Amino acid sequence: MATRQYWLVKSEPGTFSFDDLLASPNKTTSWDGVRNYAARNFMREMNKGDRVLFYHSSADPTAIVRIAEVVREAYPDPTALDPAHPHYDPKSKRESPTWDPVDIRAVEKLARRETLADVKRTKGLEKMALVRLGRLSVQPVTAKEFEIVQRLGGG
DNA sequence: GCCAACGTTGGC
DNA sequence: GCCAACGTTGGC
Numbered sequence: 001m002a003t004r005q006y007w008l009v010k011s012e013p014g015t016f017s018f019d020d021l022l023a024s025p026n027k028t029t030s031w032d033g034v035r036n037y038a039a040r041n042f043m044r045e046m047n048k049g050d051r052v053l054f055y056h057s058s059a060d061p062t063a064i065v066r067i068a069e070v071v072r073e074a075y076p077d078p079t080a081l082d083p084a085h086p087h088y089d090p091k092s093k094r095e096s097p098t099w100d101p102v103d104i105r106a107v108e109k110l111a112r113r114e115t116l117a118d119v120k121r122t123k124g125l126e127k128m129a130l131v132r133l134g135r136l137s138v139q140p141v142t143a144k145e146f147e148i149v150q151r152l153g154g155g
Numbered sequence: 156g157c158c159a160a161c162g163t164t165g166g167c
Numbered sequence: 168g169c170c171a172a173c174g175t176t177g178g179c
Binding site for chain 1: 172
């Protein structure tokens with residue numbers, strides 16, 4: 001079995017919030033619609049059971065709100081192949097799909113969310129990709145960083 | 156392959 | 168709403 005890895009995904013709560021994830025069947029959703037190669041590559045590296053920090057961007061406040069897990073590894077994004085879908089990508093072909101999301105499921109509530117401001121001032125978190133890379137919507141998190149967020153969140 | 160123009164993300 | 172950072176596109 002592969003070592004568990006840790007990740008962070010961003011979502012605008014106005015578009016898809018963690019509450020929306022909780023309300024989804026089996027508290028599971030496909031992380032489809034991602035159209036960024038770096039983000040896509042990270043999703044391809046994800047394994048079942050990996051833990052995922054769920055971050056609310058463009059929110060007040062912007063914060064890591066909950067923990068989720070990968071329940072299905074990368075598979076072809078059906079929204080990229082559907083001409084009627086807003087995320088349709090004519091360059092993605094059924095034989096060789098360009099985009100492959102994973103499925104994630106809500107697992108753990110953080111009693112306290114960790115705001116971006118908290119992250120920046122917390123020792124051990126200042127170097128998180130969240131701070132360094134800014135816009136990337138799917139990013140790696142180190143085991144240590146994950147542990148700190150989980151502990152601070154009281155989860 | 157270079158690079159300017161343009162588009163998007165996302166914090167503030 | 169502004170704008171920095173960065174990704175993508177397309178002319179050459």
